[in-house]
Amino acid sequence: CNSSTDTPAPDSLYLRMGGKAGIEGVADQMVANVGAETGTPNSLMLRSHKPMLDAITGVNGAAPTDPTRLTRLRNNVVDQFTAITGGPLPYTGQTMLAAHTNMKVTDAEYKVWRELLDNSLQKNNIGVKEKAEFTALIDAMKADVVGH
């Protein structure tokens, strides 16, 4: 059977992207890229990520309200990238619509986010064919992410 908890097929996108280490590399680079982008002047990632960053660092000297939130996000991204590529972990986070509702992500923000993803795939030496397959799976979720 093909459930996401089975052993990945030998020709799966998951294994062609380097399996666990490959997917974790892409996810970790993506988190680092978004983090760096929020620090640049006129950052397009900052608006949507501000609530998360505030919860992690605390506001005006107050204690953080949710210090492990970034780790949770990172692990959910790893699980999601694993599940959509045919890997052995199920995704147990929120649906893409629920996770991005009330964020009102714009097309311009999505475009920047995708550029940061392209950069992560490139830095992890993901093949041209695999990159095209992976980003098609990602772009199929765009409608659930943008404009809600």
Ligand code: HEM
């Ligand atoms: C198709 C593209 C995207 C995918 C596949 C995706 C994936 C995810 C996943 C898996 C989560 C974690 C959900 C959870 O923990 O339950 C998440 C959360 C989040 N995403 Fe996205 N995302 C996408 C696009 C974007 C864009 C374009 C932005 C902003 C410009 C964005 C901002 C966020 C933020 C701020 C969180 C919530 C973090 C938190 O509050 O803990 N995402 N996303």
